[in-house]
Amino acid sequence: MEWCKIIVVDDEYLLRQGIMHMLDWEKYGFTIVGEATNATQTLELIEKVHPHIILCDIVMPNIDGIELSKIIKKRYPNIEIVILSGYDNFDYVKTAFKYGVADYILKPTLTAKQLLDILIPLQKKFGQPVCDVKKEDDAGKQLLKMLEDKTLDKQLISNCFNQSEYTIIGYQQCTTDSVDIGLVNDKVNETFRHYNYIYIGKSQNIHIFIINHKSEARLDINNKWNQLTNNLENIIIAVFLMKIDGINSSSNLLKAYQEIKNLAQYNFYGYENGYISVSLETYKNKERLQFDTKEFMHIATSDPINALEYLEAYLNKLTFQNGLLGNEIKAIVQNVIYNLLNIIFIREDKYEEVNTKKILFFNDISNAITLKEIIKYFNEIKDYIQSLINIGTTSKMMQQILDYINLNYKEQINLQEIANEFHISYSYLSAYFNNNYKESFNDYLNGVRIQKAKEFLVEPSVQISYVSELVGYSSPNYFTKVFKKLTGYTPTTYRRMYMK
Numbered sequence: 001m002e003w004c005k006i007i008v009v010d011d012e013y014l015l016r017q018g019i020m021h022m023l024d025w026e027k028y029g030f031t032i033v034g035e036a037t038n039a040t041q042t043l044e045l046i047e048k049v050h051p052h053i054i055l056c057d058i059v060m061p062n063i064d065g066i067e068l069s070k071i072i073k074k075r076y077p078n079i080e081i082v083i084l085s086g087y088d089n090f091d092y093v094k095t096a097f098k099y100g101v102a103d104y105i106l107k108p109t110l111t112a113k114q115l116l117d118i119l120i121p122l123q124k125k126f127g128q129p130v131c132d133v134k135k136e137d138d139a140g141k142q143l144l145k146m147l148e149d150k151t152l153d154k155q156l157i158s159n160c161f162n163q164s165e166y167t168i169i170g171y172q173q174c175t176t177d178s179v180d181i182g183l184v185n186d187k188v189n190e191t192f193r194h195y196n197y198i199y200i201g202k203s204q205n206i207h208i209f210i211i212n213h214k215s216e217a218r219l220d221i222n223n224k225w226n227q228l229t230n231n232l233e234n235i236i237i238a239v240f241l242m243k244i245d246g247i248n249s250s251s252n253l254l255k256a257y258q259e260i261k262n263l264a265q266y267n268f269y270g271y272e273n274g275y276i277s278v279s280l281e282t283y284k285n286k287e288r289l290q291f292d293t294k295e296f297m298h299i300a301t302s303d304p305i306n307a308l309e310y311l312e313a314y315l316n317k318l319t320f321q322n323g324l325l326g327n328e329i330k331a332i333v334q335n336v337i338y339n340l341l342n343i344i345f346i347r348e349d350k351y352e353e354v355n356t357k358k359i360l361f362f363n364d365i366s367n368a369i370t371l372k373e374i375i376k377y378f379n380e381i382k383d384y385i386q387s388l389i390n391i392g393t394t395s396k397m398m399q400q401i402l403d404y405i406n407l408n409y410k411e412q413i414n415l416q417e418i419a420n421e422f423h424i425s426y427s428y429l430s431a432y433f434n435n436n437y438k439e440s441f442n443d444y445l446n447g448v449r450i451q452k453a454k455e456f457l458v459e460p461s462v463q464i465s466y467v468s469e470l471v472g473y474s475s476p477n478y479f480t481k482v483f484k485k486l487t488g489y490t491p492t493t494y495r496r497m498y499m500k
Contacts, residue, residue, distance in 0.1 A: 003194055004123040005033040005049060009042050009068070010057040010084065015107065019055060019084075023112040026193050029123060039063035039071070046072070051079060052126050053119065057107075058085040066095050073100040080122045084110070140200040143210065147257040148203065157250045160198060161212035166247035167221050169228075170208045170260045172267060174238040174274070174369060181207065184232065184239055191228045195221070204261050204327060206242075210253070218245055222277075229275045240267035241275035244283070256280050262325065269320035269371050289314075289322045291332050297339065301431035304344050304389055308382045311336055315375050323371070330365050333374060337361060337381055344389055357384055398432070409448045410472040415441040449473070450486045457495045464491045 003026065010016045016035050025032055033049040036042040038060055045051075054072065058065035069081045080102045097104070103118045139160055146153045169192075171184060185199065188209055197211040213221060225243055232239060242263040247256045259280065266276050291314055300307035311333070323329070341358060364377040401422055405413070418441075419426040433441045449471040456467040468479035468491075483491050 003029050003031045003196070004053065004119075004126055005051045006030055006053045006055060006119075007042065007045055007049070007051045008032060008035045008055050009037075009060075009065070010035075010055075011037045011060050012057075013037075015057070019110075019115075022110075022115065026189065028116060028120075029196060030119065031193065039068045042068060043071070043075075046076060046079070053080045053082065053102075053122055055082050055084060058083050066099065069101050070099040080125070082118060082122075140198050143198060144200040144203065144208075147200070147254060150254055152251060152254060154250065157253075161196065161210075161250075163196070163212045163214050164248065165213055165215045165218065165245075166250075166253050166256070167211040167213065167218075167243065167245040168208060168247065168253075168256050168260045169211065169225070170206045170242045170263070171239040172206045172242075172264050174240050174267060187228060187231050191224050191231070192221075204264070204325075206261055206264055208257070208260060215248070221245065225277060233274060239274070240264065240271075242266075243275075243277040244280050245277070246279035246281040248281075252280060259283060265323055265325055266320045267370070268326040268329075269318065269323055271320060287322065288324050289317060290324075293332070293335070296336060300340055300343055302434070304340055305386060307336075307340065308385065312375075312378070312382065315371070315378065318371060326368075326371075329371065329374060330368065333378055334362055334365050337378075337385075340385065344385065350388065354388070357381070401429075405445060405448055409445065409452060410470060412472065412474075413445070446482050446486065450483055453479070453483060453491065454487075454494070457491055458498050460495070460499065464495070467491065 006025070008016050008019050010019070016037075020032050020035065030053075033051055034045045036045050039062065042054070042056070046054075056065045056068060060068070063071075065083055065085075069083065072079055072081060077100075081100070083101050083104045084107050085104065086107050102122055105114065105118065139156075142153075142156055143160065146156060169188065171188075184207070188197075188199075192209075192211055195211050195213050195217070197209050199207070199209050201208065211221065222245070229241055232241065242260055244256045244260050244263070247253055259278075263276055263278065291311075296307055296310055299310055315329075315333075318324075318329070324332075337358070341354065361377060361381045365374060368374045368377065401418060404418065404421065415430055416426050419429050422429075430441060433439065433444055437444055439447075453467050453471045456462050456470055457464070462470075465476045468474075468476040471479070473479035473482070480490055483489070483494070487494060489497065
């Protein structure tokens with residue numbers, strides 16, 4: 001389907017050029033298909049290009065604009081004519097309308113807005129779809145918001161489109177290197193200039209165009225798509241191109257909009273071609289392999305290295321057939337590393353270095369274009385975390401913690417206090433006790449206290465109630481309960497047995 005075609009007729013070259021360059025015609029659904037200086041050239045041009053609208057000067061040699069309009073309307077009644085004149089002559093106006101001229105404009109006061117206000121209603125008579133041009137700059141934004149909100153604004157769609165079928169084209173930058181987006185858009189504009197299309201903007205780093213056309217134009221759209229992929233490849237523009245066609249209703253437009261973003265995963269997962277084209281009628285999205293965050297955290301609290309290997313195994317299983325969207329993968333990796341760095345022990349002298357590493361890692365992941373890049377950055381941070389664990393959770397460090405407990409057992413110490421003292425995660429320290437000593441921190445602390453209590457109980461001069469206080473129990477009754485649980489005897493019985 002072609003845009004609304006216009007011929008400009010004026011015997012003055014500069015005036016013709018002024019009109020032809022007055023605005024971006026194709027942006028508003030028009031295309032200038034020819035220019036002429038007199039009636040004879042005009043009639044010959046009509047036979048060649050079959051225009052919809054003629055912008056015609058009223059004063060020309062031999063046959064003026066009025067007479068030419070009369071001839072054109074008789075031979076081609078469907079062509080619309082807009083008369084241009086340098087004179088405000090009412091008689092001319094009456095005569096022009098008498099012969100079926102659509103409108104009359106004074107050239108000295110002509111503006112782009114005035115011209116468009118006249119041409120847009122004429123354009124609609126030919127069934128040429130176009131947005132309200134006075135709001136054209138907002139139309140793309142409105143469509144993008146509608147699609148993002150997953151709402152169907154039939155009035156907005158009606159204002160912008162009136163053909164039966166849609167094709168969505170999108171492109172995404174393939175590398176972190178700068179891409180001339182203007183050049184890419186120009187190539188899209190050039191390729192599909194004869195169709196009604198709207199650039200709606202960018203979502204998830206994908207630039208998106210919606211083309212509206214008749215169903216029988218699908219083959220031509222595909223041919224032009226092939227031209228576009230070849231053109232961009234020839235000028236070495238590093239973008240991944242996507243196309244979804246077979247969109248036969250406005251409701252399916254919502255679905256196709258979501259799927260065009262899903263297609264970007266083919267590039268994300270290393271699809272070899274620089275483009276992909278599918279039909280909404282046959283395209284099936286694969287079931288995605290979800291990441292079990294709860295299982296990861298369960299593993300991480302006891303064995304951070306094993307947790308990293310768990311994430312690594314997940315990333316290596318992903319393909320464009322089962323993988324999540326790129327942004328979803330990025331969020332998973334960033335959240336996992338963030339939580340892991342909060343769990344593991346980090347020495348105080350490493351705080352600033354770790355924070356810097358973390359920020360750089362998050363930036364790298366955010367800017368990654370492919371899964372391969374994400375795995376590369378993940379392996380780097382994995383090695384770094386491994387080094388932190390190796391120097392942080394050694395037996396020497398844990399021995400320092402145990403020494404601290406042995407020195408401070410009589411104080412009202414708790415796990416959080418020790419975690420703070422050694423700059424280690426509460427969760428990690430708790431898990432460490434459970435996995436390495438097969439008991440909780442409180443059980444370990446009670447064991448230390450009761451062992452110390454046994455040493456005091458062998459001294460008859462030390463009262464049992466005071467022994468309770470010496471080993472950190474404020475309640476003698478609770479001390480007795482714990483002592484019996486761990487030894488099988490009360491403190492009194494234990495002393496008697498020892499004295500014998």
